[in-house]
Amino acid sequence: MRKKRKHEGTNSRKHEGSALVIELNAVIVAVTDGKPRILVVQHPDHPENADDQKDSLPPDALPFGPLDPAADRTLELGLRRWVRERTGMELGYVEQLYTFGDRNRDPGELEGGPRVISVPYLALVKERQLSDMGTARWQDWYEFFPWEDWLQRHSSVIDEEIAPALETWIRNDPDPESCDRRRERIEIAFGLGGTPWDEEKVLDRYELLYETGLVPEQARDQELGIEYERESPVSSVELSTESSGVSLVRPMALDHRRILATAMGRLRGKIKYRPVVFELLPRNFTLLQLQRVVEALAGVGLHKQNFRRFVEKGGLVEETGQWETKTGGRPAKLFCFRREVLRERPAPGVGLPGVRH
Amino acid sequence: MRKKRKHEGTNSRKHEGSALVIELNAVIVAVTDGKPRILVVQHPDHPENADDQKDSLPPDALPFGPLDPAADRTLELGLRRWVRERTGMELGYVEQLYTFGDRNRDPGELEGGPRVISVPYLALVKERQLSDMGTARWQDWYEFFPWEDWLQRHSSVIDEEIAPALETWIRNDPDPESCDRRRERIEIAFGLGGTPWDEEKVLDRYELLYETGLVPEQARDQELGIEYERESPVSSVELSTESSGVSLVRPMALDHRRILATAMGRLRGKIKYRPVVFELLPRNFTLLQLQRVVEALAGVGLHKQNFRRFVEKGGLVEETGQWETKTGGRPAKLFCFRREVLRERPAPGVGLPGVRH
DNA sequence: TCAATTATGCTCATTGTTAGCATAAGTGGT
DNA sequence: ACCACTTATGCTAACAATGAGCATAATTGA
Structure with missing residues (x-):
């Protein structure tokens, strides 16, 4: 009984006895202090929480919620719904990652539970939105993937x-x-x-x-x-x-590290051909701030001058006329995302100009 | 009753009354005579087949089959299973595309049918594997997307x-x-x-x-x-x-044109950073053959000399020493995919060097 | 005022891309 | 054999993008 899934209880009778449920996972990413962080929760009732564990560090889990086939018009709306309900967060940019459907990816299936298909989404939120409700915490994603951090x-x-x-x-x-x-x-x-x-x-x-x-x-x-x-x-x-x-490496529940790996790889790829980094930044930012976010995500260091040339000449940003003075050195121009770039270039992204070898 | 789905009948009682089923779709692509073709079937019992249609051209459908939650260990294996069962084709390269779960994407839901979540896969097969069994046919994908063909x-x-x-x-x-x-x-x-x-x-x-x-x-x-x-x-x-x-535009069943669009976009992107074109070619090929396949997929024409330079200097192919004499002109060297490129370049793909404007 | 820090401008060699010109080596027809 | 035509392949000049670094500017804190 210990592995009864939360949503079996919360959902209507429609799911009772069903051989199949869909679980929506969210990899919610923010970048703070130069570290990419994801929102994790404590998995409600997972075997690893039981006393047959030597080290009793409870595994982190990605936030998840069920799809209600009767109520949710789309998967994405279902996701937004329970994220709102459970964390009070209104998601902006979201993107479907993959669908994981291997048998027994949820150990509950071993005890006759339904086949649980997981459809994880990647969500990008801005720094300031840090609101941690309930057991939810922000956690540096490199705690789960130390080998991915070359910075x-x-x-x-x-x-x-x-x-x-x-x-x-x-x-x-x-x-x-x-x-x-x-x-x-x-x-x-x-x-x-x-x-x-x-x-x-x-x-x-x-x-x-x-x-x-x-x-x-x-x-x-x-x-x-x-x-x-x-x-x-x-x-x-x-x-x-x-x-x-x-x-x-911090322990993670179920196959959530696999899901996170998918998210990291996807995001690292996507920043190169789509202007998604800006979802993680305030409206106005300095070029170094932008660079730090890209570096944090990609896990590699970049050549400053080349980065700035790339991003300016590529038409990705435009000056706002304002200045950031609290840089600790010479004040920096503040930039913002230049929307018109979408019309000019087919795949406007940041790329990794000048990766340090 | 006309919209009863095939797999409701064929599957075990586990699905009866379930609010949720997973349908696996396959976008099986081959390139023949310079045209990308997909395998289509006639959708068994779709409303458009009924007599309330003016033009009675029955819509094409992507091949599909159910996931059997009890029997199929993974989604991909489920896909391979029914493709084998229904077409006798043993798929090689396959790749999950996306998961479509909007309510009513299957009109059967309007009559109380289960919510049908579709997980389509892209599969690439070689020219010679053209085996058309049952109602399955190969169909030029530009018949469904005339505006995508700039060639x-x-x-x-x-x-x-x-x-x-x-x-x-x-x-x-x-x-x-x-x-x-x-x-x-x-x-x-x-x-x-x-x-x-x-x-x-x-x-x-x-x-x-x-x-x-x-x-x-x-x-x-x-x-x-x-x-x-x-x-x-x-x-x-x-x-x-x-x-x-x-x-x-040829009519298509359900949301299958959307699925096909996803597949086309994905494939057009993927050939640029992954050596997947070779899945569509015989082991040995001339550079023009390779170029024609890329052009057919991307729908645009390429500069011949630049293409050949790109692909040779990029280490993507190597000479086999053999010659193709039936070119209609000067004989051409035969090449094959050079596997070592995977070690050398992080994202070895064909790209579109010299797109004609 | 100095050292440290960050921002920003500029250069130069290298490499990659675009758009062609030109030649090579086959085909089929007369 | 010679022709027009086809396809293959080599090569180049102009230009664009990239990698690595030097140098200067404008701040802050000691």
Whole structure:
């Protein structure tokens, strides 16, 4: 009984006995103090909250709510509805991410619960909208993905922890062909062996870490008997037993880290060809503020002068005539998004001009 | 009774009385003779087949099948299963497109049927796999989207039919603000008023044509009392009554044209940063063959010499040493996809080097 | 006033793109 | 054999975009 889902209780009888429900997840992103943060809640009644856990740190969960097939006219309106109801937040920009429908992605299914299809959305909100109601908190998304941060942590996690562990994983594969495939996947995903780092491949990296058990939920799922196969099957305890995964990753409920990875990758890609960063900024901003937000999202540092040239010459912003004086140095011009760019360029985005190597 | 869905009958009792079903759609694309074609079927029992239709041309439908929540381990496997069962085709590359869950997108809901959520997939198959079983046929996708073809038809449809009609639509809006928004959307979507044509904006263009009733299904949906609102509400018979839409568009069932638009836009975007075109080509091909496929998909013509430079210097292909002699001119080198490019470049795609203006 | 900090202007070499010109090597017809 | 025609392929000049850095400007705090 402990895994009874909240929305089974709250919804009308229409769902009772149904083999199928749709759960809407929200990855609500804001950037504060140069850190991308997502809104997380405490998952109401998840197995990991039970006492069979060694470390009792309860996993964070993405906010979620049910689709009410009878009441919600569209999925997006359903999402907006329960986000409003539960957090009081009125979402602006939202974008559907993907639909996750693997069996047993919700362990409740193992006990006869309905098949839960999850349709997560990405939502971007402005800094100032920080309103934390109930158990909801903002959490730096790099706490869930330390290896994605090449700005603050220099991502030594990869060299020191991930790369060696993956190397073991490669070598433990008896089949030389599959071995090569593993190596190729790893080198492409993590930018090893001469391959350049691609900040968009968040999901590929996650999938690899899941398969290799370097991420805590793999062990948890395996204990529950959930198979989450991709290309190559997980050969359980291939890795040295003491290294139970990448250190310092916050636990996450269900497959929410996978969803977050999807969101991060999508957003990192999208800022390059769509002016979505501005959803995360106040109406007026300095170019450095803009740069910091882009850097925070992409997880990489950018060349300041080139960034400013790109964004100004690209017609993405225009001067407001105002100045920001509290910069700690020379005052900076304040800019705002230049809407006309939409007519001029087919794919107006910020790109990552001058990524530091 | 005429609208009873096939899978309600074929599936187990688990679905009986359920308020929710998931339908998997497949947009199966192949390129033959320089034309992108999709696999269409005749929709089993759709209202448009009834005799209340003036022109009795039955609408084409995308192949679809139900998700069996009890049997299908993943959505993708469910898709592959019924495609195999119904067409004998074993799909290779597939990619989830989007999830459409608007109420009444299936008119059966109006008569108490379950809410039908559609999860369409894009599948790419090779030319030779053309196997048409049952009612399934291959159909040039530009028959459904004449205005997307700037290669064969020069797309005079836009100048002669669409642009004037949209101009009327703009002028018929009493509110000057909303009027401006309409104009901006149109100019951006259709590349009018100095804005460049963006071949990826297939869905935006479709949405506009739907809203303005230039596409046959708008009238049909309105007759059925289905609201499919986006930003601005459809003001029904704003347009001159005689012009009942763009000429020569093949009718499509349900919201399948919207799904196809999503697929086209996605594919047109994806070829630029992912080497997916090769899924549509034989293992060995000439550079012109490759170019023709890209052109067919993107709907625009490319500069031959620049295309070949781009694709060769970009490391996307490698020579096989073989020659194609039946070119009708000088024999051409045969190339194949160069897999190593995946390691070298973060986003290896074909791009559209040298689009003809 | 100095050091530190941030903003902003400008350069230069490199690389990539656009739009062509020109040549090569086949075809079919007369 | 010669022709017109087709397709393949090599090459270039002008221009645009990018990467990396130097230099200067305008603030603040010690």
